[in-house]
Amino acid sequence: MLHVDVRNARQIVVHQKMAAQSRGCVQIVRDHDGELEGTTASKRFGEVRFSLVEGGPREMIRPSRLIERSADRYLRVCRPLAGEIWVFQDGQHAVARGPQLVCYDSSRPYKVIMPERFRMVTLLLPHRLMGLTSKDTDLLTAKAWHGSQGLGALMSNLLVGLEQHGEEVNTAIDILGGSVAGLAAAFFAERMRSVVAEPGVGRQALMLSIQAFIRERLADPDLSPVAVAQQHNVSLRYLQKIFHEHNTSPARWIRDERLARCRSELADPGLDHLSIAAIGERSGFYGASHFSRLFRDRYGITPREYRKGRGVTLAG
Missing domain, CATH: 2.60.120.10 (Jelly Rolls)
Structure with a gap:
């Protein structure tokens, strides 16, 4: 049974009134x-x-x-x-x-x-x-x-x-979603820091900040776990530890975010003038064959096939 902690008589009265109003x-x-x-x-x-x-x-x-x-x-x-x-x-x-x-x-x-x-x-x-x-x-x-x-x-x-x-x-849907998530992550990190200063809270706030930092720099070819750790004044081992708590690694998270952005851009008819290689480069993948292999490993289909199918269901 759900327990609701209402701390004073006035709130109890209000709660009962609302429950009565919403009955049915x-x-x-x-x-x-x-x-x-x-x-x-x-x-x-x-x-x-x-x-x-x-x-x-x-x-x-x-x-x-x-x-x-x-x-x-x-x-x-x-x-x-x-x-x-x-x-x-x-x-x-x-x-x-x-x-x-x-x-x-x-x-x-x-x-x-x-x-x-x-x-x-x-x-x-x-x-x-x-x-x-x-x-x-x-x-x-x-x-x-x-x-x-x-x-x-x-x-x-x-x-x-x-x-x-x-x-x-109707275009760049995944990119907009990533931007919304990034803003929400920054907001949550700020709220968590304002509530209490504990090591665990600081670690989660740091994680949110790191993810927002990565999403803003996916196109940077020098983006790497080492660069992320240096930017946030933590050791690479500590960075790996906080990502491990979420069953992933910094390198895998960066790769998956880049691939998700590429998938969104391949689905956008407004970007059809860009080659497959150019789509990959916009998210930090240099070398068309390398990009195609990673995309296929992640989604079970090549970037070219996905663009041609436009809207096919992907694995993962």
């Missing part, structure tokens, strides 16, 4: 990445999913009995456009109103209540893409983050912009 409009969330009831628009940008959700008073519950430990985990970041969002998770609670941001984690029980008619935009972000684990995210969940200054303002405005113009974006 309760969604039991069964999937880690399940679509929310009331979604009127949804679009994927690479591995990031954007949704616009609206409706009347509602309550969403994710009980522990429905959570599969082996499934992929996600953070959902919400930005209210109208109404309020109440999030209860990890013994904490938060109320968010525009332009604030609030998030919850699919891998642990939660309750989300909208006490009145609402409209909100959300981002669904895989843990793996963010370099986070379920253990790390309890520093981020059920907290209302400011959305009027700094990285918080950029994130808040990005969500509003996606709501207004997301459907108009």
Whole structure:
């Protein structure tokens, strides 16, 4: 059973009032990445999913009995456009109103209540893409983050912009998704540092910063684990250790990010004037045969075949 820690009488009364208002409009969330009831628009940008959700008073519950430990985990970041969002998770609670941001984690029980008619935009972000684990995210969940200054303002405005113009974006989808993930990673790193200064927290914040650094420099032929370690003032061994915690290595992560960007550019008709070799070079792969071999090893198809098929399903 989901336990909600509400710390004073006023909040208890408000909570009961909201529960009464939303009776008959309760969604039991069964999937880690399940679509929310009331979604009127949804679009994927690479591995990031954007949704616009609206409706009347509602309550969403994710009980522990429905959570599969082996499934992929996600953070959902919400930005209210109208109404309020109440999030209860990890013994904490938060109320968010525009332009604030609030998030919850699919891998642990939660309750989300909208006490009145609402409209909100959300981002669904895989843990793996963010370099986070379920253990790390309890520093981020059920907290209302400011959305009027700094990285918080950029994130808040990005969500509003996606709501207004997301459907108009039809090219470079994976690249946009990577940029959204990079901004989210930088925002989370800042939030984690502001919450508590512990070695584990510092390590995860460092991981997020490193991933954002790499994504910005994929075209640089000199990008390497050694260069990344030097830039962040850590040893190569320590860099390998923090990537190992996420079942990968710095070199593999750099390679996979480069290949994902190439895949996006090969799928973009606006870049058909570029040769296969040029597409590879734009992401740091020099030598067409080398690029083609890596792409085939990763996706089971050559870059030329993928461009020709335009939209075929890839492995991985």
